[in-house]
Amino acid sequence: xxxxxxxxxGTGLFVLLGMSALFFLTTQxxxxxDFQAESVYMVEARFExxxxxxxxxxxxxxxxxxxxxTDVAFDPVSxxxxxxxxxxxxxxxIPDDTDASILTSGILGSQYIGLQAGGSDMYLEExxxxxxxxxxxxxxxxxxxxxxxxxxxxxxxxxx
Amino acid sequence: xxxxxxxxxxxxxxxxxxxxxxxxxFLRLLRYSPGILLKRFDLxxxxxxxxxxxxxxxxxxxxxxxxxxxxxxxxxxMSVFNAEDWTGVAAAFALVKELGPVLTAILFAGxxxxxxxxxxxxxxxxxxxxxxxxxxxxxxxxxxxPRFLGGVIAMPLLAAIFSGIGLFGAHLVGVELFQVDVGSFxxxxxxxxxxxxxxxxxxxxxxxxxxxxxxxxxxxxNAVPTAEGVGRATTRTVVITAIAxxxxxxxxxxALI
Numbered sequence: 001x002x003x004x005x006x007x008x009x010g011t012g013l014f015v016l017l018g019m020s021a022l023f024f025l026t027t028q029x030x031x032x033x034d035f036q037a038e039s040v041y042m043v044e045a046r047f048e049x050x051x052x053x054x055x056x057x058x059x060x061x062x063x064x065x066x067x068x069x070t071d072v073a074f075d076p077v078s079x080x081x082x083x084x085x086x087x088x089x090x091x092x093x094i095p096d097d098t099d100a101s102i103l104t105s106g107i108l109g110s111q112y113i114g115l116q117a118g119g120s121d122m123y124l125e126e127x128x129x130x131x132x133x134x135x136x137x138x139x140x141x142x143x144x145x146x147x148x149x150x151x152x153x154x155x156x157x158x159x160x
Numbered sequence: 161x162x163x164x165x166x167x168x169x170x171x172x173x174x175x176x177x178x179x180x181x182x183x184x185x186f187l188r189l190l191r192y193s194p195g196i197l198l199k200r201f202d203l204x205x206x207x208x209x210x211x212x213x214x215x216x217x218x219x220x221x222x223x224x225x226x227x228x229x230x231x232x233x234x235x236x237x238m239s240v241f242n243a244e245d246w247t248g249v250a251a252a253f254a255l256v257k258e259l260g261p262v263l264t265a266i267l268f269a270g271x272x273x274x275x276x277x278x279x280x281x282x283x284x285x286x287x288x289x290x291x292x293x294x295x296x297x298x299x300x301x302x303x304x305x306p307r308f309l310g311g312v313i314a315m316p317l318l319a320a321i322f323s324g325i326g327l328f329g330a331h332l333v334g335v336e337l338f339q340v341d342v343g344s345f346x347x348x349x350x351x352x353x354x355x356x357x358x359x360x361x362x363x364x365x366x367x368x369x370x371x372x373x374x375x376x377x378x379x380x381x382n383a384v385p386t387a388e389g390v391g392r393a394t395t396r397t398v399v400i401t402a403i404a405x406x407x408x409x410x411x412x413x414x415a416l417i
Contacts, residue, residue, distance in 0.1 A: 007209045014213035018317025021324035025358050029252060029327065029349050105351075 040067070040086035041126040045100045050081040051136025053102055053111045059085045061115040066091050069113065083094075085113060087124070095120040099132030111136060173280075185378055190307045192298075200306065207310025211272035215318060218271055220263060223322040226263060227329030230254050234339050245344040251330035252349045256361045260323035264408050265368035266376055270403035273376035276307050277397040280380025281390035304381060308373045315369025316362060323361065360416050367412060368405050375401045397404075 050072055059067035067087035075082050087094070099120030104111050115130075124130070165172065179306040196204065234250035283289050327349075334340045374396050383393035 007206055010213040011209040014208070014216060014314075015317060017216070018212070018314075018320055021317070021320035023361070024324050025256060025320055025361070026355065027360065029256070029353050106362050 016119055039089040040090055041092070041124075042070070042084060042086050042150065043067075043124055043128055043130060045083050045085075045130040045133050046075070046078070046080045047083060047100075047102060047133050047135050048080060049135040049138060050083060051104075051111050051138055053083065053113070053136060057112050059087065059113045059115065061091070061094070061117070066115075067113075083113070092123060092125070094124045096122045096124050096128060096130075097132065098124065098130060100130045101134035102136035104137070182378060184334075186374055188300060189305055189308050189374070189377070192301045193309060196301065196305045203302075203306035204309045204313070207306045208274050208314050208318055209310075210275070211307075211311045212314030212318060214266060215271045215314070216321070218267055219318050219322050220325050222263065222267055223325035224329040224332075226259055226322075227251055227255060227326030227331075228333045230259070230326070231330035231333035231338075235334060235340070244338065244340050245348050247334040247338070247340055248327075248330055248345040248349045249352045251334070252327060252353055252355065255323045255326040255330070256312050256353065257357055257364075258409070258413075260326065261319045261333060261361055261364035261368055262405060264319040264322045264365065265315065265372050265405045266402055268311075268318060268369075269327070269372050269398050269405075271377070272314070273397045273401055274394045275370050276311070276368065276373070276376040277380040277383070277394045278390055280304065280307070280377065281383035281385070281393050284381070284383060285385040285387070285390055287385075300381075308377050311373025311376065312366075312369045315372065316365040319361065319368075320367035360412075363416070364365070364409060364412050371408060372401045375404060 023105050053069065053072060055069055055072060057069040058065045059069060069083060069085045071082075071084040073082045074080075074083075095118040096113065097120040099116050099118065101114050101116070102111055103114045118132070230251040230297065231247050234247045235244060238244055238246050280289075283299075283303065289303065292299045292302060331342075331345065335342045335345055379393040379397045379400070383389050
């Protein structure tokens with residue numbers, strides 16, 4: 001009887017440990033969705049270049065996630081990228097002249113949309129469009145510009 | 161010439177026959193599984209203890225060192241481009257998706273699979289299984305199914321423990337030894353790892369659990385009932401399980417990618 005008891009305790013401990021490891025892996029190591037909202041409203045923005053922005057990317061304001069990108073599409077008429085994202089309905093007093101820019105978290109990080117509040121008295125609502133947008137910074141373009149600039153400045157120094 | 165053709169024919173038909181018998185054996189185990197789970201769960205608990213709880217030490221020690229060495233390798237390579245924060249990500253991806261399930265399954269075959277095979281093989285060699293049949297006790301139901309189910313239940317839990325402890329080992333090397341910022345270490349993991357990656361690891365460990373337990377039980381049940389035969393069956397368990405797991409790993413990864 002004593003032996004059965006220790007077997008049962010051992011098994012119980014093992015299963016508990018395994019379950020807690022599974023729980024740890026599923027909840028603590030995955031970012032999952034830190035954005036959870038009961039009701040949301042959809043907003044649209046057009047960008048010249050979205051870089052590597054994809055669905056599920058976070059939409060932040062002052063660094064706090066308030067929404068999530070739901071769709072990235074290409075408009076064949078205006079030749080622009082159309083990004084649709086949802087914002088938690090709790091935040092319903094975001095001015096409609098807010099500007100949206102595509103930012104990168106860290107040098108190798110993923111891209112997200114950062115909102116910068118405007119000053120208008122009208123607020124964003126379901127279906128509204130953000131007019132002021134700033135495209136993603138593409139590293140190659142930046143390096144290209146930097147090279148051109150450094151090239152011209154060194155030639156300036158030579159002429160002096 | 162004719163003889164060698166006949167040999168090839170006989171060998172290949174023998175292989176196909178064994179393979180078919182293996183499938184039927186699997187179905188037989190599955191048929192008895194619900195009954196054992198509902199009526200004789202105590203037998204399954206005993207086997208979860210034997211295969212799972214007793215394998216904990218080897219799994220935890222190996223997990224710790226595998227995680228630590230992954231972090232070590234990742235750090236020394238990542239620091240070349242100042243991306244030390246990604247040390248944890250490299251270790252976590254490798255552990256959760258591949259090394260956790262695969263290494264656990266191979267260790268499981270070595271620690272628990274061989275024990276199952278030799279136990280069942282010896283039972284057969286000492287005519288315990290025949291004795292059960294004489295008493296109208298079905299040995300497949302009474303002996304094989306609980307051991308199979310115990311392995312199937314224990315394997316995913318062991319793999320999860322392996323990955324969890326491995327992450328702790330990576331934390332020890334990355335954060336404590338190399339002074340990677342603890343916040344960015346874990347935040348980077350949380351940002352990069354998705355729930356689908358963890359799910360992939362869990363699916364793999366479940367499939368490997370079925371494969372490893374099934375092969376161990378099958379080899380034991382079909383061992384030649386002599387000392388040499390049991391020894392050979394035990395060796396074959398490890399070899400076949402290792403091959404099967406690596407092949408399955410490739411197929412599951414290809415299917416889920």
